[in-house]
Amino acid sequence: MDRASRYKIRRTLGRVAFRAYCALSYIFLLSPMVVVIGTSLNGPKASTDASFQFPPENISLHWYARIPEAQIEALALSFALAGIVAVLACILGVPAALGLVRSNLPGKALISTVFRAPLQIPSIVTGIAFLQLFYLIGDLTGVYWQGTLFGLVLGHVFVATPYVVGTVTAVLQRFDMRLEEAALIHGASRWRAFRRVTLPVIMPGVYAGGLYAFMVSFGDVPIAIFLTAPGFVTYPVELFTALENDFDPSIMASASMVIFLCLILLLAVQKLVGLDTLLRTGGGGGR
Amino acid sequence: MAGVRLDRVRKVYGAVVALEELNLEIEEGEFLTLLGPSGCGKTTTLRLIAGFVEPTSGTILLGEEDVTGLPPQHREIGMVFQDYALFPHLTIRDNIGFGLKERGAGKAEIEARVQQLLELVQLPGVEERYPSELSGGQAQRIAVARAVAFPPRVLLMDEPLGALDLKLRESMQIELRRIQKELKITTVFVTHDQTEAMNMSDRIVVMNGGLIEQVGSAEEIYNSPKSKFVADFVGQINLIEGDVVLTRDGFATLKVAQDAAIRAPVANGDARGTLAVAVRPEHLRIVDSAETADSDNRLDGRVVGTIFSGNLRKVFIDIGMEKPLVLEDRPQNVALQDGAAVRVAWSPSDGILLDN
Incomplete structure (x- = not known):
């Protein structure tokens, strides 16, 4: 066999191996979702245990009609909470990142470590710390923040902001300062230069950070479990409680529903800001 | 539109002096180029005029107005940046109209x-x-359009052609100059490319180490450099060192390598000590060894290399100095072999006497 055909065979084998590897990764990542969605499609059964079958039997949307009201309410709260947290994390995180990248403060390294601290503290510790803090404040002022939206927002913004700081810092470090200088020299004030040039250019980083913040808040159990109150519960905490108490396949239906909702949300974000902004800012200054 | 005046401007970064006391006047409508190697202070000077940095001491005037301390957005200056710095998220319309919009122009006005x-x-x-x-x-043209959209008092350009390839760079030089003349706009242009500086400028400021070496037209800078640095930086030049042995009739006689005596004009009366005679390659000729023209300077040497570049030939001749002499002439029918013995001659009045 000549060298060229040997090479051809090796290349074909390599390609097959690579595709198999990719396929395995996808299976690994997607299988939990497939099992959850699959199980949720079981039809009504004699016993609860029999309803947790995969692959499902008598496919129906039976359990979707039986999602408890409390879970729907919790879901609404979680979406609202995550939305508020994402916005507030951006409002706090963008100036923080600007300060970290632009200033030449002494102790910049220390400050940036402090900003990352919430990521290093186990969430359960953060949760307890906030609960204690709220008790303390409550005992002093008579206003208790645990079990209020405000309290939850506070706890989640604390852990979500570092993500925004991280992504925005990354885009700011690549930001060409001459763009801002060009805005200034052509008549823009510092604020206008930021509004019309800097902010739009770093926006992909802000969106990415905002999305992280949203997901951190939306998926959080360890903090929220301390800061919610009966009748005022986030979706993951509600599911957690449901799994502990009355375990039935409606949980699978409920989880599947959320998977779909998040998928739609992500696609919408992608469509609205993702691809378009990323492509344009990646284009550089006319090269 | 206005002229620019820098009056005893000094800029220090920590312990580093970026700019020694600089005095410079740029006339209204003039195209002035700051030329020099990197770190010579040319970009600092430009950024001082723009207002991105403030001088440590001294004043900057636009026309009659003292703008020292005035932030860039109030200086009414246009600027073309290296790599253009066009706003990537805005259309070309919004890029060009940026300054107009910031200064409150209406939509129709901007569009027009x-x-x-x-x-x-x-x-x-x-x-x-x-x-x-x-x-x-x-992108380069759009950057220019953006810079002049709100008629600026002064146009600044920071190595605007650096990113372009040679052919395009040459046509853009002509194009920029045309636009500048059409708008009659005072322009300060920064470059490290001496050809570019000579092609475009009314006057050139040669800078080195935070100091102005020489100010003058392209012809002045090229034909009468005031220092070895300028002579060497602008165009190619041969520097021949020697000791002055005699000064008479406006010419100094120097004793150089090979014990040869060469003559060069003395600019102001007297010359003494060790000096350098600078001669452009195009002023050197290869002469017949038997030929004797008494008034000419002559040096004997050996050819160590030739470069043929179409309309010109460059010959490198070793005369026992550190660097070979460079001679430029029209290509001849008979090729010069490496190692060939040649005699080089030039008219004494083509030499320039410079401090060593």
Whole structure:
């Protein structure tokens, strides 16, 4: 066999191996979702245990009609909470990142470590710390923040902001300062230069950070479990409680529903800001 | 439109002096180039005029107005940046109209001006595009259009042609100069490319180590450099060191390598000590060894290399100095072999006497 055909065979084998590897990764990542969605499609059964079958039997949307009201309410709260947290994390995180990248403060390294601290503290510790803090404040002022939206927002913004700081810092470090200088020299004030040039250019980083913040808040159990109150519960905490108490396949239906909702949300974000902004800012200054 | 005056401007960064006391006057409508190697202070000077940095001491005047301390957005200056710095998220229309909008112009007014400017830079019809969709040369033109949109008092350009390839760079030099003349706009241009500086400028400021070495027209700088640095930086030049042995009739006689005596004109009366005679390659000739023209300077040497570049020939001749002499002439029919013995001659009046 000549060298060229040997090479051809090796290349074909390599390609097959690579595709198999990719396929395995996808299976690994997607299988939990497939099992959850699959199980949720079981039809009504004699016993609860029999309803947790995969692959499902008598496919129906039976359990979707039986999602408890409390879970729907919790879901609404979680979406609202995550939305508020994402916005507030951006409002706090963008100036923080600007300060970290632009200033030449002494102790910049220390400050940036402090900003990352919430990521290093186990969430359960953060949760307890906030609960204690709220008790303390409550005992002093008579206003208790645990079990209020405000309290939850506070706890989640604390852990979500570092993500925004991280992504925005990354885009700011690549930001060409001459763009801002060009805005200034052509008549823009510092604020206008930021509004019309800097902010739009770093926006992909802000969106990415905002999305992280949203997901951190939306998926959080360890903090929220301390800061919610009966009748005022986030979706993951509600599911957690449901799994502990009355375990039935409606949980699978409920989880599947959320998977779909998040998928739609992500696609919408992608469509609205993702691809378009990323492509344009990646284009550089006319090269 | 206005002239610019820098009065005893000094800029220090920590312990580093970026600019020694600088005095410079740029006339209204003039195209002035700051030329020098990197770190010579030319970019610092430009950024001082722009207002991105403030001088440590001294004053900057635009026309009659003292603008020292005035932030850039109030100086009414236009600027073309290296790599253009076009706003990537804005269309060409919004890029050009940026300054007009910031200064409160209406939509119709901006649109009219954008069309007029696209006409001026010969790129009509690109207003809907984004900077990433333009070629380097096109982006360059848009950057110029943006800089002059709100008629600035002064136009600054920071190595604007550095990113372009040679052919395009040459046509853009002509193009920029045309636009500058058409608008009669005071322009300060920064470059490290001496050819570019000579092609474009009314006057050139040669800078080195935070100091001005020489100010003058391209001809003045090229024909009468005031220092070895300028002579060497602008164009190619041969520097021949020697001791002055005699000064008479406006010419100094120096004793150089090979114990030869060469003569060069003395600019102001007297010359003594060790000096350098500078001669441009195009002033050197290869002469017949038997030929005797008494008044000419003559040196004997050996050919160590030749470069043929179409209309010109460069010959490198070793005369026992550290660097070989460079001679430039028309290509001859008979090729010069390496190692050939030649005699080089030049008219004494073509030499320039410089401090060593």
